[in-house]
Amino acid sequence: MLPIIWFILWGVLWAVYFMLDGFDLGMGTLMPFLAKDETDRRVIYRALGPFWDGNEVWLITAGGVTFAAFPTTYAVMFSGLYSALMLILFALILRGVSIAFRGHVDNPRWQRVWDTGFFLGSFLPGLLLGVAFANLFKGLPIDADGIYQGTLFTLLNPYGLAGGILFVLLFIVHGSLWLAVKSHGDLHLRAGRLAAKTWPVLLIMAVLFLLATMRWTSLFDNYAARPVLLLIPVVAVAALIAMRAFIHRAQWWRAWFASALTIVGITLFGVVGLFPDLLKSSLNPAYSLTVFNSSSSPLTLKIMLGVALVFVPLVIAYQIWVHFLFKDKVQPEDLAEETGY
């Protein structure tokens, strides 16, 4: 039972990470196309300023929990996906320092450099995380000794790329909705329009991805065995459609929440379909790393569960408080007092 609880928590941690950092990554990706001047860019940075670092810790926790709860999976997955992971890490380094350093020197060329870093550091992790997760859903060439028999390019198959594009689109919509919530005037209108224009593309990609998932993965086996689980993809689709309605009515907060629910739904759809595998072997199902053959000892899982039950609600509480503290749209005086973090 403990490994199963941790499998669910593992999926939820990744879903929460995508939901939260998704809007940061999305805003970084859309900034070059949406921002017209320096003020626009500063509003975008300020709209994620107080949040992005706290959001990124969910990634660290998801990584840490993979290590702690499923060490064998952590070992095989992270060494197997070596180059892809290194790329993601370097991109995230670039993003972090771009946000942190940009405001420190008042020079347009300095700022251009970090704007480029912010874009690359946001676009690449979104794309690569999508590629990585699609490949996890499909299965990786893992042999009997848990050694990855492929290269970085093995991951760039059509299904993997479809996952990457889907993630980028999800994050662009998510980020533009966040910006619509947090900004005024012309930028606000353009952000809303971008969300409205991207939505149909996202819908098409989501449908294609779903079809590809039926064709190339065995995720639907779990849903066929327990139809009640179909509730998860149904909620994801309903949220996606509701998002369109909220965008149409210019209800930006609601649209953002619908987008958040879409992201969580899609992630959990994949994770639940994987069960009981964490790392599916495409060579032989017997080589797959599962919840049962790769988990930590019951004692460790129990201790970790105690820690999670006490501290994760606390984290959620103070992070929600931060959102209330900075609930307003970005104001001109916010840009004036910016400390450049």
Add this chain to the structure above:
Amino acid sequence: MDVLMLSRLQFAAATFFHFLFVPLTLGLSILIAIMETKYVRTGDEDYRRMAKFWGKIFLVNFAVGVVTGITLEFQFGTNWSRYSRYVGDIFGSLLAIEATLAFFLESTFLAVWAFSWNRLSPRFHAVCIWLVAFASNLSALWILIANSWMQHPVGYVLRNGRAEMQDFLAVVTQRFAIQQFIHTVSGAYILAGFVVMGISAYHLLRRQNTTFFTKSFRLALGFALIFSVVEIVQGDLHGAEVAKIQPTKLAALESIWETEAGAPMYLFLIPDPGREKNLMEFGRIPKGLSMLAYRDPNAVVKGLKDFPKNDRPPVTLTFVAFRVMVGLGFLFVLLTVVGWFKRKNLEASPGYLKLMLYAIPLPYIALQCGWIVAEVGRQPWIVYGLMRTSDAVSPIAASQVWVSLVAFILVYSLLGAVAYYLIAKFAKQGPEPAPAVANAGEVS
């Protein structure tokens, strides 16, 4: 080079770089919290300006510390997958607990602190930086508990072909972990004190903002003085603990080749590992090592020759790093004690101020040497006595690691250059001008 050597170099480069930034955040967060508390208590605007000025330097540092920390956590999986699989039950859970308990708190409240100077009451704003200080030190505690388990594995049982948790409390509360924590954070506090003193000295020498920087200097001086003394006393206890549990490290620290009762200590010596002896020895303190290591002048100290060759750590590097660390540790006491007598009239001692300006790199060197002692001195083990480093590395292609190692060196060099450019820029710029109308006593 093979995957093992490349991975070791990569991890060394990544931790070395990470630890150029982390120690300052551990200590400076506390100093800023003290400054802001003084502002809340006294209403003296200088303290608010101090928190802001040092806070800017802190934020640059923190950003680099954060982004370089993630790569460390993930490298256990990418490069040390056999290690991760073998010890994940214990080591992995400690890292996960660190993220959940400490890192969330630190990251979330630092952002609040940076963006809410005008949003929160001064009192609540000060609470935020105290939370950051608490959380970053709590984070250090969990990381050092994890590292201590690699130095001295306890509370585990070998089962299912790996080390599994048997006694969580034993892992978390072992003596070695507490020692290593106090030792490391004291070093970090000394470093923060010296950075604040050094930058303050720069301005005092130029007679800029003298009141502001005198206050900063004195606060940092007291802090650094206390922890320099703590470090010496505690370092002695820590060394005795190492002697008990890691005899190969002890032998390498002192470059002792022959087993001897009542072993002497030498102030200077040059190791010659090729011929398994020392090239020259000088400044003999009879029975010194037996006394220091085992609190008994006649205790037997086991020499390197009595350990199989493949169980010995690299002697010269461990030995030199240890000597440099200890020497600098005593120098820090000397410098801060001298400062204590000059504290009332700092501007009258330009020689001392200049010395303190140029002393900024010294604690950095001491801390890096400390980690060389801990990590190189533990070799050939990744977990002392339990798993060899050579058995821990991932089964991956060397070409991948070449690419990432070169990328690490390039990216980190660039990152370091930019970060220190910014820190130097802020440090030289000095604080924001004092408010035109000083309104002491009113704190809103």
